[in-house]
Amino acid sequence: MAPAKPHQSAAVAIPVPDKISVSLNVNGVDVQLDLAPWTTLLDALRDRLNLTGTKKGCDHGQCGACTVLVDGRRIVSCLTLAVMKDGSKVTTIEGLAKDGMLHPLQQAFIDHDAFQCGYCTPGQICSAAGLLAEGRAKTADEIRELMSGNICRCGAYPNIVAAIQQVMGHS
Amino acid sequence: MKPPVFDYIAATSTDMAVAALAAAGGEAKIIAGGQSLMPMLSFRLLRPSLLVDINRIPGLAYIEEADTCLRIGALTRHFQIETSPVIARHLPVLSAAMTHVAHLAIRNRGTIGGSLSHGDPAAELPMIAVLLDATLHIESVSGQRAVRAQDFFLDALTVDLDSAEVLAEIILPKLPPNTGWGFEEIARRHGDFAIAAVAATLTVSDGSIRQARIALTGVGPTPVRAAAAETLLIGHALENKLVESVARAVRAAIAPEDDLHASADYRRHLAGVLTDRALHAAWRRAQGEP
Ligand SMILES: Cc1cc2nc3c(=O)[nH]c(=O)nc-3n(C[C@H](O)[C@H](O)[C@H](O)COP(=O)(O)OP(=O)(O)OC[C@H]3O[C@@H](n4cnc5c(N)ncnc54)[C@H](O)[C@@H]3O)c2cc1C
Ligand code: FES
Ligand code: FES
Numbered sequence: 050m051a052p053a054k055p056h057q058s059a060a061v062a063i064p065v066p067d068k069i070s071v072s073l074n075v076n077g078v079d080v081q082l083d084l085a086p087w088t089t090l091l092d093a094l095r096d097r098l099n100l101t102g103t104k105k106g107c108d109h110g111q112c113g114a115c116t117v118l119v120d121g122r123r124i125v126s127c128l129t130l131a132v133m134k135d136g137s138k139v140t141t142i143e144g145l146a147k148d149g150m151l152h153p154l155q156q157a158f159i160d161h162d163a164f165q166c167g168y169c170t171p172g173q174i175c176s177a178a179g180l181l182a183e184g185r186a187k188t189a190d191e192i193r194e195l196m197s198g199n200i201c202r203c204g205a206y207p208n209i210v211a212a213i214q215q216v217m218g219h220s
Numbered sequence: 221m222k223p224p225v226f227d228y229i230a231a232t233s234t235d236m237a238v239a240a241l242a243a244a245g246g247e248a249k250i251i252a253g254g255q256s257l258m259p260m261l262s263f264r265l266l267r268p269s270l271l272v273d274i275n276r277i278p279g280l281a282y283i284e285e286a287d288t289c290l291r292i293g294a295l296t297r298h299f300q301i302e303t304s305p306v307i308a309r310h311l312p313v314l315s316a317a318m319t320h321v322a323h324l325a326i327r328n329r330g331t332i333g334g335s336l337s338h339g340d341p342a343a344e345l346p347m348i349a350v351l352l353d354a355t356l357h358i359e360s361v362s363g364q365r366a367v368r369a370q371d372f373f374l375d376a377l378t379v380d381l382d383s384a385e386v387l388a389e390i391i392l393p394k395l396p397p398n399t400g401w402g403f404e405e406i407a408r409r410h411g412d413f414a415i416a417a418v419a420a421t422l423t424v425s426d427g428s429i430r431q432a433r434i435a436l437t438g439v440g441p442t443p444v445r446a447a448a449a450e451t452l453l454i455g456h457a458l459e460n461k462l463v464e465s466v467a468r469a470v471r472a473a474i475a476p477e478d479d480l481h482a483s484a485d486y487r488r489h490l491a492g493v494l495t496d497r498a499l500h501a502a503w504r505r506a507q508g509e510p
Contacts, residue, residue, distance in 0.1 A: 066227035085225075086226060086227060087222065087223040087224070087226055087261075089223075089258070108221040109221065109258070109262055110255060110259060110326060113323070113325065116325055123324065123325045124325050124328050124329050125326065125329075127258070128254050128258040128259070129254060129258070129329065130228070130254065130273075132228055132230075133251070133254070133273055133275060135230075176325060179324070179325070179328075183324075185303075194319075195324050197324075197410050197411045198322070198324060198325045198326060198411060199323075
């Protein structure tokens, strides 16, 4: 094995920009982080705050596994830099249950068996919470349409739609 | 996947943004919604030394109605355009197009300025800007200029903006009375980029077409306006024989390419089929039908 090279020689040093202080309110808790500018919100949540409920599927906006709510709206956290969200309120799957009670969507996903491996589920549930808040989807077709950004490799789609419909019926 | 190393500033005015871009001498990039830029960074297709965030500039996201046009701020999000009653009233073809732009979570972040500046060859907003003859207002440290959408899209992912310029406002003329519209798209999955899409408007009086516009996306490096095909419609009522020759003229006006998603032949075929559907829809709506 070749001897380990010195970590970084002066000749090739790339200037590394300073970290930036970012304040977020995550699931009701104020946090302050010093982050490299290129840290995505997804990496900040998972790697710095140990909130690993939010999943990394594709890391480029294609799958929806990383969906969280920022100031009440659903976004994919892999396509947002954490520094851009300084001062924002972030809700992840860990923040949906209240006072030991599952969020109605979490309960409905269990009632309808709306997952198999569960990898897409935190993103599906956060996306569905955003969908309910938007109040635009009324029919099953509209739910399918407005949930199109959340892919489920296990194909639990019919049960996901049924779970969302259950919550709509009760709210 | 990790983006490359870059520095970051959040601009709080357009002046601050253009000054930062100018000072970086071509090494900086604007970040708006980030929904196209972030993947480009992660795939290391771009390595800017600085990102200038324009999200905190107040007064850059708006939809304003004037007498003859709508003015849209560059930072207006896709979902705002999609759900705007003013746009639904005056430019329903734009409202319809928005439902085809990506998925809702992406539309919550993506901006009209970002989509036009990015210039994806299969994107909907560039085609609508060309269809509606939009004017784009651009700012830099050396002043302001205006460009017609027609002249803005130069090649795939290449637009008439230099590295120190900010697209600030998009002006869309209102449609004349008695104008119907059609929007037809084929994509692998709803929300994906178009394999091909056609948008059309027809202005009709006394049973014949006075003004016709047809624009396409996904069928070449830039959005296309099918001018020769439009001319064929003027002075006539829409009937099947006419639509056939218009569709032929549209197919002749484009030079699609093969890629992973579709062959050039299939795209050319779709261009004709979608033109037929879009024109019929526009004709129906011009008569006041839904
Ligand atoms: C999964 C997925 C699917 C998608 N599907 C579609 C689709 O079907 N149709 C479609 O049209 N789009 C689609 N998009 C792209 C989406 O619409 C983007 O939001 C849009 O293309 C870029 O807008 P943005 O605000 O996110 O720009 P950014 O990503 O922030 O920027 C894009 C580029 O424009 C530049 N820029 C941004 N704003 C300005 C400005 N005001 N002045 C000058 N330069 C500027 C940036 O420097 C960058 O080069 C999709 C994206 C994803 C992730
Ligand atoms: S990980 Fe963000 S969309 Fe796939
Ligand atoms: S439950 Fe496995 S991916 Fe959706």
